[in-house]
Amino acid sequence: MKRSREEVEKDDRPLSMRSPLPQLDFTALAHSDDAFKKAYDDRTITVDGGKMVLNLTKVDEMFNLSLTRAILKQYFNINYFDMPPSHLVPPVPNRHSYILWIDELLKTFPTLKPRTTVVRGLDIGTGASCIYPLLGRRAYGWEFLASDVDEESVESAKRILGNNGMEEMVEVVRVDGGEVDLVGAALRASKKGSQQLPHFVMTNPPFYANSGDAESARADGRDRTTFTSSESVTDGGEVGFVKRIVDASVDLYREKIGLYTAMLSKRASMNEIIAYLKEKNVGANCIRSTEFCHGKVTRFGLCWNYVDCVYMLKGGGEEELCGGELKERVVGFLKENQKGGEKVKENGEEEDGGISYFVEDAWNMQIEVEEGTVTVALTKFTDPKVKGHFKNFCKRMSGEVFRTNRKWRRKYNNERFS
Numbered sequence: 001m002k003r004s005r006e007e008v009e010k011d012d013r014p015l016s017m018r019s020p021l022p023q024l025d026f027t028a029l030a031h032s033d034d035a036f037k038k039a040y041d042d043r044t045i046t047v048d049g050g051k052m053v054l055n056l057t058k059v060d061e062m063f064n065l066s067l068t069r070a071i072l073k074q075y076f077n078i079n080y081f082d083m084p085p086s087h088l089v090p091p092v093p094n095r096h097s098y099i100l101w102i103d104e105l106l107k108t109f110p111t112l113k114p115r116t117t118v119v120r121g122l123d124i125g126t127g128a129s130c131i132y133p134l135l136g137r138r139a140y141g142w143e144f145l146a147s148d149v150d151e152e153s154v155e156s157a158k159r160i161l162g163n164n165g166m167e168e169m170v171e172v173v174r175v176d177g178g179e180v181d182l183v184g185a186a187l188r189a190s191k192k193g194s195q196q197l198p199h200f201v202m203t204n205p206p207f208y209a210n211s212g213d214a215e216s217a218r219a220d221g222r223d224r225t226t227f228t229s230s231e232s233v234t235d236g237g238e239v240g241f242v243k244r245i246v247d248a249s250v251d252l253y254r255e256k257i258g259l260y261t262a263m264l265s266k267r268a269s270m271n272e273i274i275a276y277l278k279e280k281n282v283g284a285n286c287i288r289s290t291e292f293c294h295g296k297v298t299r300f301g302l303c304w305n306y307v308d309c310v311y312m313l314k315g316g317g318e319e320e321l322c323g324g325e326l327k328e329r330v331v332g333f334l335k336e337n338q339k340g341g342e343k344v345k346e347n348g349e350e351e352d353g354g355i356s357y358f359v360e361d362a363w364n365m366q367i368e369v370e371e372g373t374v375t376v377a378l379t380k381f382t383d384p385k386v387k388g389h390f391k392n393f394c395k396r397m398s399g400e401v402f403r404t405n406r407k408w409r410r411k412y413n414n415e416r417f418s
């Protein structure tokens with residue numbers, strides 16, 4: 001769905017929501033939030049020199065909840081936040097970093113214009129906090145489909161959204177934990193059905209493969225973060241969970257979804273999934289990774305996609321080709337170049353002004369025209385020969401498309417009157 005110019009212009013979300021959070025200052029936060037002040041005061045100790053510091057051994061679920069609540073209120077204008085007991089209370093800074101990273105990735109994505117399109121995300125395993133839709137909605141106005149297997153979490157997520165007036169833009173669905181296709185499970189449970197594919201998928205999966213690992217003591221002696229079994233344990237641990245998303249992306253959705261992403265707890269998990277992606281022929285330049293470091297905790301962001309070669313044809317210049325004519329020429333060139341086994345066909349999908357063409361069975365091109373810029377994105381990437389062919393093809397296309405107007409005028413007039 002396209003956003004109107006007025007909608008874009010009146011986008012008054014504060015920039016601070018789209019910038020990394022400042023270093024947390026508990027004392028300052030306690031000054032501005034009474035509930036957090038109480039939780040903080042109860043857990044501080046005086047150290048040498050009379051300075052009050054947080055006693056880490058006393059950091060518990062109640063403290064985490066009041067901290068998360070205070071940050072959401074202060075920085076994101078989220079005025080209601082509560083969670084059922086024993087559920088994972090999300091630390092906001094690393095969840096926010098993940099959202100900022102997705103925005104960075106969306107901005108570099110060739111066939112999506114995040115400023116003029118309503119971006120839709122799928123959050124697999126949204127939890128009782130619904131933290132990603134809360135942050136993504138507040139900071140960027142994204143729409144979400146959010147799934148979870150846990151009934152209590154689904155109810156809690158809906159309550160939080162409802163109390164913050166966000167229930168229209170975020171749909172929360174309960175899915176069956178036995179479903180292998182985690183993306184399809186959410187789409188099938190959605191009221192919008194499988195028709196509306198998301199632009200990106202995100203997940204913070206359960207970490208562990210069994211309850212023994214989940215319950216083992218922390219090396220530093222601190223209490224474990226509270227979480228339920230569905231929040232902490234899944235078949236194959238976080239690697240198994242994300243591999244299931246990889247399988248669905250390779251076998252079912254490929255480039256129909258722009259970006260697939262996950263947040264992982266260990267570098268080793270990320271490396272294992274990267275190796276798996278390569279086994280599935282996802283090219284190295286279609287895989288990106290990053291780290292989210294906050295205090296002593298580091299998490300790992302992983303992203304993969306199915307758009308590799310991207311070719312940009314710019315309108316304007318000498319001939320001042322307007323977008324519409326440029327597009328006609330590109331389409332004309334593609335049609336003219338159908339030969340042998342090559343097929344060029346409009347597949348009828350006309351979302352966000354984009355039209356997909358299939359050139360040969362192996363190729364999928366998306367063409368989008370906006371203000372005189374034509375973006376051609378090739379989405380079959382695994383075969384290096386195809387890449388070479390694509391580059392030559394685009395060079396030829398560019399040459400043809402910018403030839404003198406006379407040839408094209410004659411051509412299109414002929415076509416129009418025939």
Ligand SMILES: C[S@@+](CC[C@H](N)C(=O)[O-])C[C@H]1O[C@@H](n2cnc3c(N)ncnc32)[C@H](O)[C@@H]1O
Pocket residue numbers: 088089090095124125126127128129130131132147148149150153175176177178182204205206207230231232234
């Ligand atoms: C680590 S928690 C993440 C919660 C929240 N997104 C966060 O970042 O704090 C993992 C979540 O995945 C959910 N989950 C487990 N298996 C799932 C599945 N097959 N499909 C969807 N969600 C699932 C759990 O119930 C839990 O809420």
